[in-house]
Amino acid sequence: MAAQSRSTFDPVRSGGRCSGYDAEFYTFNYVYQYNNIIFDILLSPDTPPGYDTANPIERLYLQTLESAGQCDGDNEEDIQRMFEEANRAEAEIEKDVLEVCKSTMQALAPRTEAVGEKPSLHSWMYPKTINLQLVTKQGILTVVKRDDLPIHDSHAYIMDPQVLAFNLPRHEISDIQVIARLYPFVYKVNVKGQTVVAKLGRSEPHDSMTDEIKKLYGVQTSAQGPLARVPQLQGFVSSPMGIVGFLTNYIPSLCHNxxxxxxxxxxxxxxxxxxxxxxxxxxxxxxxxxxxxxxxxxxxxxxxxxxxxxxxxxxxxxxxxxxxxxxxxxxxxxxxxxxxxxxxxxxxxxxxxxxxxxxxxxxxxxxxxx
Known part of the structure; x- marks a missing residue:
């Protein structure tokens, strides 16, 4: 039974992103975490030398994804249908992506047993990342490792001067120990012997992290006094690139929510x-x-x-x-x-x-x- 568990291929989808329509050309990335390594898998019409440039399979996938992500109307039903179609297209293509990448991911990320003390938040935020690209070789879809591509940072950094001026302690991610992952980008952590929650920003169209910090800070510094049953800010999460999140008190919650x-x-x-x-x-x-x-x-x-x-x-x-x-x-x-x-x-x-x-x-x- 243990041997079977070790051979299980169980990558966790941790994201996906397109290049956007103002880019030179449309691309799409499937991002997975597998055995503590991030695999960032690129679909691009920009084919590396030595691979098929005439009707490559990955370009057909991109055409499908780009078409599914377009919306002819602007009402809520049209937008909802667009999202549903885009999700269906992503899921269908994802099956082929994983099938093609499976052996490469298993070879590059062999399963290892975790030992020693709990990892720091730094190791959770910035795990080893490997870039792959889907390409077509003699009419067959395959994958190539790309060491020349930049590593994508999925975290958003606080740039708002008002928030940066808040009188809150700053804690380095290397000094924050992860106890458990609660939700995507939300962790139960230990900071100087205290159990708190670390919430990290993510790359999104709206700056939700800044908005949340302003609201929580406004509540607890209000002339009317802080509120019970609303999280209290405990400090900022600081990385070498800047402030990447915030800390609140930990709520031991019944069935998560x-x-x-x-x-x-x-x-x-x-x-x-x-x-x-x-x-x-x-x-x-x-x-x-x-x-x-x-x-x-x-x-x-x-x-x-x-x-x-x-x-x-x-x-x-x-x-x-x-x-x-x-x-x-x-x-x-x-x-x-x-x-x-x-x-x-x-x-x-x-x-x-x-x-x-x-x-x-x-x-x-x-x-x-x-």
Missing amino acids: LEYALACARVTGGAVPKNKDAPSPPAITISKARKENWTRQIQETLQSLHARDVIWGDAKLANVLIDEVTDDAWIVDFGGGNTQGWIERDLHGTKAGDLQALDRITAELAAVRL
């Missing part, structure tokens, strides 16, 4: 396991009284945020954490995203949008029958 907790309750009739990161995971029951208490707490916290002119933004069940110790409902994630189905598009970023999501959160909690 309230959305997942309620999903478990529906399936198990109320028996919900504790967070897998917590010791001794006895089952618990979500009673009517607990649901009502969480609803009240979420409503009170949102009212207090609005009184400070702070918008939650991406309000939804998944952005509510239930503290395993106190059983309180915490509101998290102020980065300004908008998950479909919770807030109408024209209300995003407004108090009215937050209240619309609050109504839906309340309804979801009330709908769980135990």
Whole structure:
């Protein structure tokens, strides 16, 4: 059984990016993490010497991806269809990408057993990266290692002078030990003996990290005083390239978030396991009284945020954490995203949008029958 586990090919997709339509030509990258190494796999019409330039297979893939990423209309349904088609195209081509790259990735990243102390955040943020490119050789799709390509940095750095002027301690990524990965770009870490959460920026069209820091800093420095059940900033995460993230207090949360907790309750009739990161995971029951208490707490916290002119933004069940110790409902994630189905598009970023999501959160909690 152990031997079978070692031979398993299980790369984790950690991203994908296109060059954009203002570039010289359209390219696409599939990015995977496999055995602690990042593989950045390029599809490009710029064919290296020695490979087919007449109708190469990778160029047909690029044409499919570029076409799927275009939208003829500007209404929400057209945009949603575009995203669905783009995701389908990416997934179909991904099968061929992994099949072609499998033996190369296995050879370049043999499985090793982790030993010693927990790795620093630096090793998580900047793992070894290998660039590959899909090419066609005599009509057959193959892969070539590219040592001449630049390493893509997926992290966004804080450039806003207002945020950089905030009076917060700065902690080097080499001094931050990772305890567990909670979500993409979010880690449970140890800083000078204290357990906190490190949230890192990612390359995105909007500067969500800066927006979230401003909101949290505004809450805890407000003349009305800081809020309970809202994360407190503990400092900045500093890298050699600049400030790349921030630290908040750690919330030992029930089943990661309230959305997942309620999903478990529906399936198990109320028996919900504790967070897998917590010791001794006895089952618990979500009673009517607990649901009502969480609803009240979420409503009170949102009212207090609005009184400070702070918008939650991406309000939804998944952005509510239930503290395993106190059983309180915490509101998290102020980065300004908008998950479909919770807030109408024209209300995003407004108090009215937050209240619309609050109504839906309340309804979801009330709908769980135990």
